[in-house]
Amino acid sequence: MDVKGFDHAIGMLDRAAARLMESATNQRGKKPEKSFADFELAEEMKNAVKMLKRSTPREPELEGSGNVWWFDCPGCRGEVEQKDSFCRKCGQALQWEKVTK
């Protein structure tokens, strides 16, 4: 699966988690036990989405101008070292092949 297919799959999981969260909210008063279990499941799905997003390599963004420039992490906006495979702050996987200064 290419990056677009992977992003699509992550988006599906993200939307499913949001729907489950919404349904858990709607039945909070009626079925508290089921609601609690659904909330926990939705939270786990959202954590999985975060981890999947971090492990999908993304291109760092060039910032600055003239002689002063650096690269920002697409995940946390922190500065990343050129050619690092992962952001040292948030763990976002980085892809440098097409990135040019």
Ligand SMILES: [Zn+2]
């Ligand atoms: Zn980062």
